[in-house]
Amino acid sequence: MPESPAATRDALAGLIPVSIITGFLGAGKTTLVNRLLKRPEMNRVAVIVNELGEIGVDNELVQVSSEQMMLLNNGCLCCVLRGDLQETLRDLFVKRRNGEIIDYDRVVIETTGLADPAPVMQTLLTDSLLRDQYRLDCVVTLVDAVNAPGQLTQFSEPVKQVALADRLVVTKSDLVAEQTLSDLTERLREINPRAPLRNATDGEIELAFLVDVGLRRTHADLEEVERWLGTDEEHEHGHRHDENVQTFALRFDQPMSWAAFTQCMDVLTALRGPDLLRVKGLVNVEGKAGPMVVQGVQHLFHPPLELAAWPSADRSTRLVFITRGIPKQIVADLFAAIGAIGSK
Amino acid sequence: MAAEGTLRPGGGAAQLALNMKLLGHHELAGFGGVGEGLNMQKAKDGRRILWMAHESAPKNFTAVDVTDPRNPKMVVQTDLPHNDVRSNSLDVVGDIMAVAYQTKKWGLKPAGMDLFDISTPEKPKLISHFDASGPSSRGAHCVFFVDGEYVHLTSGSADFEPTHPKDDQFYRIIDVRNPSKPTEVGRWWYPGTRKGDSAPPPPRHPRFDGGYRPHNTNSYPQKPDRVYIGYIDGGVWILDISNKAKPRPVGHLQYSPPYNGFSHTVLPLIERGYLIVSDECVRDNGEDWPKLTWVVDARVESNLVPIATFPLPPAEVFTKRGGRYGSHNLHENQPGPCSFRSETLIFGTYFNGGVRAFDVSNPLQPKEAGYFVPATPKLAPKGSAQINDVWVDEKRIVYAVDRFGGGLYTLETTF
Numbered sequence: 077m078p079e080s081p082a083a084t085r086d087a088l089a090g091l092i093p094v095s096i097i098t099g100f101l102g103a104g105k106t107t108l109v110n111r112l113l114k115r116p117e118m119n120r121v122a123v124i125v126n127e128l129g130e131i132g133v134d135n136e137l138v139q140v141s142s143e144q145m146m147l148l149n150n151g152c153l154c155c156v157l158r159g160d161l162q163e164t165l166r167d168l169f170v171k172r173r174n175g176e177i178i179d180y181d182r183v184v185i186e187t188t189g190l191a192d193p194a195p196v197m198q199t200l201l202t203d204s205l206l207r208d209q210y211r212l213d214c215v216v217t218l219v220d221a222v223n224a225p226g227q228l229t230q231f232s233e234p235v236k237q238v239a240l241a242d243r244l245v246v247t248k249s250d251l252v253a254e255q256t257l258s259d260l261t262e263r264l265r266e267i268n269p270r271a272p273l274r275n276a277t278d279g280e281i282e283l284a285f286l287v288d289v290g291l292r293r294t295h296a297d298l299e300e301v302e303r304w305l306g307t308d309e310e311h312e313h314g315h316r317h318d319e320n321v322q323t324f325a326l327r328f329d330q331p332m333s334w335a336a337f338t339q340c341m342d343v344l345t346a347l348r349g350p351d352l353l354r355v356k357g358l359v360n361v362e363g364k365a366g367p368m369v370v371q372g373v374q375h376l377f378h379p380p381l382e383l384a385a386w387p388s389a390d391r392s393t394r395l396v397f398i399t400r401g402i403p404k405q406i407v408a409d410l411f412a413a414i415g416a417i418g419s420k
Numbered sequence: 421m422a423a424e425g426t427l428r429p430g431g432g433a434a435q436l437a438l439n440m441k442l443l444g445h446h447e448l449a450g451f452g453g454v455g456e457g458l459n460m461q462k463a464k465d466g467r468r469i470l471w472m473a474h475e476s477a478p479k480n481f482t483a484v485d486v487t488d489p490r491n492p493k494m495v496v497q498t499d500l501p502h503n504d505v506r507s508n509s510l511d512v513v514g515d516i517m518a519v520a521y522q523t524k525k526w527g528l529k530p531a532g533m534d535l536f537d538i539s540t541p542e543k544p545k546l547i548s549h550f551d552a553s554g555p556s557s558r559g560a561h562c563v564f565f566v567d568g569e570y571v572h573l574t575s576g577s578a579d580f581e582p583t584h585p586k587d588d589q590f591y592r593i594i595d596v597r598n599p600s601k602p603t604e605v606g607r608w609w610y611p612g613t614r615k616g617d618s619a620p621p622p623p624r625h626p627r628f629d630g631g632y633r634p635h636n637t638n639s640y641p642q643k644p645d646r647v648y649i650g651y652i653d654g655g656v657w658i659l660d661i662s663n664k665a666k667p668r669p670v671g672h673l674q675y676s677p678p679y680n681g682f683s684h685t686v687l688p689l690i691e692r693g694y695l696i697v698s699d700e701c702v703r704d705n706g707e708d709w710p711k712l713t714w715v716v717d718a719r720v721e722s723n724l725v726p727i728a729t730f731p732l733p734p735a736e737v738f739t740k741r742g743g744r745y746g747s748h749n750l751h752e753n754q755p756g757p758c759s760f761r762s763e764t765l766i767f768g769t770y771f772n773g774g775v776r777a778f779d780v781s782n783p784l785q786p787k788e789a790g791y792f793v794p795a796t797p798k799l800a801p802k803g804s805a806q807i808n809d810v811w812v813d814e815k816r817i818v819y820a821v822d823r824f825g826g827g828l829y830t831l832e833t834t835f
C-alpha cells in the first residue's frame with residue numbers, strides 16, 4: 077500500500093536554527109544583543125550571552141528570572157553561557173523538553189570578543205545531541221568601523237571572523253568619515269565577497285537580516301538555496317590586502333561519484349584542514365535524485381544529506397570555499413586529478 | 421506566576437511543543453473525555469468527519485467535522501443506555517462504523533458491538549448489534565475494522581468461562597460482509613485462560629496483574645493472513661489467520677516480568693519487517709513506570725527481538741506532572757482515504773507526555789521528531805492533560821484527544 081505524502085521526516089525542517097553573533101572586542105555585540113532582546117519578534121528566541129549583568133533590561137521587562145536565565149515580557153529567554161557552549165545548548169534543550177523553560181524555536185549566541193567562531197560552529201557538528209536538534213543558520217560578524225581597519229591588519233582573529241560570516245554588520249559607521257567607511261567596506265568585500273553587508277548605528281538591526289540564511293528544509297527552493305549559498309554573479313576580487321583569505325566558487329557540470337567527492341575533501345582536510353575555513357554547497361552525485369548538501373568548517377563536515385529535488389534546472393555542482401591561502405586552482409586541480417572532472 | 425525554578429509563563433502546566441503547532445481545539449460540548457476509538461470518514465458530500473468513542477458514560481460517540489481543522493464543528497453526539505457501559509473503541513470503513521461496548525460488571529448488557537450506517541453523519545442508523553454478553557463476559561473492549569469485511573474484536577462471549585476473571589476477553593473474528601448479520605468465524609485465546617484448556621493458567625504478573633486479554637488486534641489488507649495482538653500481560657502475539665476458522669500462533673514476545681505488563685498495540689511496519697509495540701500506563705504518578713514504546717525486529721516472526729525503545733522525556737519530571745505518564749495508543753497506519761501511513765514516522769500518545777512523533781528510519785535509534793503537550797485543561801481531574809489517543813490524516817494533520825475533559829486538539833507538524 078503506498079504511503080501518504082510526507083510520510084517521512086524532513087531532515088532539516090525540525091531542527092532549531094542557531095545564529096552566531098561574533099565580532100572583535102568592542103565591535104558592539106552586547107549593544108546589538110541588548111537592542112535585539114527587546115524587540116517583539118524575539119518571542120520564543122533563546123539568546124545565549126556571556127554575562128547576564130551586561131544585559132541592560134529594566135526590571136519591568138523581566139517576567140521571571142533565575143541566576144542563569146531571565147524570561148523577558150516579549151517572550152525572549154536570555155541565558156548566560158555556562159561552562160562551555162556545548163553544555164549550555166544541551167542544557168537548554170533538556171530544560172525545554174522538561175517544560176522548565178519556554179518552547180524557544182530559535183537560538184542566538186553572542187560569542188566572546190576573542191572567539192574564533194569556527195569552534196562554535198563545530199560544536200553544532202560534533203555533538204550528536206546538538207546535531208539532532210539544532211542547525212547552524214547564520215554567522216553574523218560585527219565589524220567596528222572605528223577600530224577594524226587597524227585590527228584587520230594586526231590580528232588574525234578578526235579576519236577569520238569576517239571570512240566565516242554569512243552576514244556582515246558594520247557598527248559605529250556614524251563615527252567615521254565616509255572615505256574610511258568605504259575603504260573598510262571594500263576591504264571586507266575582499267575578504268568575504270559573498271556575505272551581505274549592512275551598517276548599524278547604535279546596535280539597531282532587524283532580526284530578519286540575521287536569520288533564515290541556512291537551509292530550512294530539504295524541499296528548499298532556488299531563493300532559499302541562493303540565500304544560503306550566495307548567487308554566482310560574484311565579483312571575485314583581486315586580493316590586495318588579504319591575499320591570505322580567499323573565497324571562491326567551483327562549478328562542475330557533470331555529476332560525480334560520492335566516493336570521488338569525499339576523497340577530494342579528505343585530501344584537502346588532511347593536508348590543509350585548518351586553512352579550509354568553510355565549505356558549503358550542493359553536489360550532483362551520480363544516481364541521486366536531489367543534490368547532496370555539503371557543509372564543513374575546517375576539518376569537520378556535517379553528515380551529508382540529500383535535498384528532495386534540485387531547486388532549478390541548473391544541476392551543476394556548486395561549492396563555495398573560504399580558505400586561508402589555498403587558491404582556487406589548487407582545489408580545482410585536485411578535483412580534476414581525483415575525480416577526473418573539470419571545473420568551470 | 422511561574423512555578424519556582426521554571427522560566428515559562430504559567431509554570432509547568434503550560435503547553436509544551438516541538439515541531440507541532442496547535443490549529444484548533446474542541447471541548448466536545450463539555451464531554452471531552454475520549455477513549456481509544458478514532459477514525460476519519462470522508463463523507464459522500466466531501467466533508468471529513470472524525471469519529472470518536474468516549475472513554476466512559478454518559479456519552480457513546482461524537483463526530484466532528486474537521487474539513488477545516490482550524491475550525492472543528494460538532495456534527496453529532498450520542499448517549500449510552502446506562503452508566504455501567506462504555507463504548508471506548510470504534511472504527512470506520514466507508515459509511516459503516518463498528519462500535520464496541522464493554523460493561524463494568526460481568527453479565528450486563530449491552531455488551532458486544534454495534535454496526536452503524538453513517539452515510540448521513542448527523543443521523544447514524546443502527547444496522548445490527550452483535551451480542552457478546554454472558555455470565556462471565558463484559559462484552560467488547562476494542563474493534564479493529566479496516567477492510568469492510570471482518571471485524572477483529574477483543575471480546576468475551578456467553579460460552580467462554582475464563583480461568584481467571586480478568587482473562588475474560590479473547591480474540592474473535594467477526595464476518596460483517598452482511599452487516600445485518602455479524603457472525604463469528606474464528607477465535608483464539610491465550611492457552612490456559614479458558615476453563616477446560618489443557619494448558620495450565622498463565623502466571624499472574626507479580627506486581628501489576630493486568631490480565632491476559634487482547635487489547636488491539638490489528639490486521640491489514642496488504643497482509644491479510646496475519647493479526648498482530650497486544651495481549652496485555654501476555655505480551656505480543658502474531659497469529660496466522662490464513663484459515664480464519666483456526667488462527668495459529670507464529671510469533672510471541674513476552675517481556676513482562678521484568679517489565680510491568682499491559683502490552684497494548686502492535687503496529688507492524690509490514691514492508692520493513694519491524695513492529696512498534698506500545699505498552700499502556702495504567703497507574704498514576706509513575707507507579708507502573710516504565711511503560712514504553714518498543715521497536716521489535718520481526719523479520720523472523722518466530723524470533724521477535726526488541727531492539728530499541730522510543731526516547732521519552734524523563735520520568736522523574738513527567739511522573740510528577742499529575743495523572744498517568746507513559747505509553748498508550750499509536751496511530752495505526754489504517755487504510756482509507758483520510759489516514760496517514762508511514763513506515764518511518766510513528767505518532768503515539770503518552771498521557772501527560774502529550775502526543776509525540778518519532779522517526780524510526782534507523783530502527784536501532786529512534787529519534788524524537790516532535791511533541792505537543794496541551795496546557796492543563798479546565799477542571800482536569802488529574803491536574804494535567806491526559807492525551808489518550810491519536811489519529812493522523814493523510815495530510816499529516818494530527819488529531820489528539822484527552823482521556824478526561826480536554827476534548828480534541830488539531831495540530832500541524834513542521835518536521
